[in-house]
Amino acid sequence: MIKNIDISDARFDLKNGAGSDAVHKDPQYAYAVTHLRDEQGISGTGLAFTLGEGNDLVCRAAKFYAETLRGQDIETVMHGFGDTFRKLSNEQQFRWLGPHKGVVHLGLAAVTNACYDLWAKKCGVPLWKLLISLSPEAIVNTLDLSYLEDVLTREEAIAMLTEAAETAASRMAVLEQGYPGYDTSVGWFNYDDEKVRDNCKRALEQGFGAMKLKVGSADPQRDIRRANIVRDTVGDNVKVMLDANQQWNLPQAISICNELKAMHPYWVEEPTHPDDVFAHVTLAKAIAPVKLALGEHVPNRIIFKNYLQSGCAGFMQVDAVRVGGVSEFITISLLCKKFGVPVVPHVGDMGQLHQHLVLFNHIAMGHEALFLEHIPHLKEHFLHPVKIENGVYVTPQEPGSSCDLKNHV
């Protein structure tokens, strides 16, 4: 029974340009941390990620949702979590502030994630293990598929998971091998050329086969120079991704991406405004065969559905601490599977939660084990920080979703 509810506002300063991009030049990393504690003292921790200012608003929204769970048994809640999610996300006055986006949806993410963490801890297993043990029906019962009826029914979702389950055993090897990571920190926006070069070399030494550079400079020549530095340093066999963080308008994006084609980016990420489906469609056609990655700022399953229907996305970067938590992450992963688009999460959680979710996506849903973003900047603050060895995530074994923070337990 959920007895105590505690929400805390955790903010962490970043050093020396870490985390900077074309739009967010001086971010903090911050979490609205939801704790749901049961009568046995087991505490579920759920995160929503922000960049500092306004994190308190997300905490207040989380509080509003969390209070509705007081006194409830977590296993009962989780057995019908799809209904709970639908009810909470459509609370009739609060809904006006979205619907299903912005501060309120971030608050819901924190609460949803705390529910999954508490559930796994109560079962005494890591979240990935709990999730892959569930039947297709049990998984689908945790999802809210409303407003998706035109492309994904409940029956179809169950059928997809049932089909994937038949071959799941063949994908269990990932648990031993570890899920591949990519290094997102070689080229933050504010890093100078020398630091980018050094970081690329270090990433290679650490076994990464893929890494990311921030672009979107006022002077496109800076982007091109930096991109070439990365390519020259890592060679042709390493995947290099470019991330503009929404900085460009459509005409700019077409022009600059066509110049950046020459260094063969694996993807171009968030080229323009995250709400602009049609601009992404035009851009994807204009710069093919270079693919687009997007989703970091896409707030809910409905807009993901539209992006998938539009055919413009090469990779989907849904983030479970940005959409409405684990439940909606799984829903969106199912949509992506149906449309044949790989899920490569953005990790506002620094990979803590997503290391569980990509294992589930691969094993139980049949998604390719492509790679998971790795951001090292908050490791000292987590109780069980992710472990990367030779460029792969070591499968976590602690019960829960690995989201406990040292000073916010």
Added chain:
Amino acid sequence: MIKNIDISDARFDLKNGAGSDAVHKDPQYAYAVTHLRDEQGISGTGLAFTLGEGNDLVCRAAKFYAETLRGQDIETVMHGFGDTFRKLSNEQQFRWLGPHKGVVHLGLAAVTNACYDLWAKKCGVPLWKLLISLSPEAIVNTLDLSYLEDVLTREEAIAMLTEAAETAASRMAVLEQGYPGYDTSVGWFNYDDEKVRDNCKRALEQGFGAMKLKVGSADPQRDIRRANIVRDTVGDNVKVMLDANQQWNLPQAISICNELKAMHPYWVEEPTHPDDVFAHVTLAKAIAPVKLALGEHVPNRIIFKNYLQSGCAGFMQVDAVRVGGVSEFITISLLCKKFGVPVVPHVGDMGQLHQHLVLFNHIAMGHEALFLEHIPHLKEHFLHPVKIENGVYVTPQEPGSSCDLKNHV
């Protein structure tokens, strides 16, 4: 110079089912009220509208934006308001909470609207009069056209306004005649059949030629019965609009709208989720010639652009107390003009602010003077409540944007 900043949380209970719809069955009407007071004691009032719960979050967001204006001269601010809006709406940490949607964007709306109100009061004229007196360049300087470059450049916006200005004199007659209203309150969701019938009769007596009914019942037969009651009561020459407030999924919407066709609705409003552009496209084709009205929950110019590009919208219901305020309302109205779609605002402000904006849209932009929603429920709370006579809005003459509330000045 903006000297004092005060944000207040104003909530009003509604009586006997007023304001109820299929999704929001028990709303309050609430405003995050921003006051910007200059050294002469002139106070600009700006509203953002919510349904109660969480209105305090919007107030806090408004406070954050408003503080950036302290010490600034309002006329200087307004001469380059497009830049101010771009800067505020892209504040790099707060932006994460949107971008350009949800609580933060509602907060920005309240502040933006207070700026316009203060500006007009300082000029000593009603807002509509100030706006129609501005040159095309001066208007465009108040707009943020970023992320619209693919469909509307600054030069094109100026050219559109310049062209419309040539015929503006011919549209000034609306100031004498009054802008037509429509009655949105004949059929709130919770009203019984008898009350709907009585309200329709009263609306006819009051001179309204158009009115709206809430649909989206769990039982579609209730919708059909109520719609027929309205049509039978008002006859064939009155426009009847149906509003589902996002209640249906796409398959439901197609099925029910095709049944409702028989009573010849003038439009079907918010049939499904406001983020689902593609569902609206499919629906619009499936139920033609019945037209869709949407926009009440569309948060920013970029998504409006997508809706316009998609061709699915018959009427656009942008609301200046929902998008980022008057500035973004004008931007969206320009987009609608370019795409040939009428603007029929949703009036979270009860028409107080929009009575000014539709006059501007008609006179200075050449939009048709179709009609403006009329909601009577908060009249006693406004200092200068809108006046409706014989079904038309009497042109307001008090300085400012008519948004001052009696107990929140």
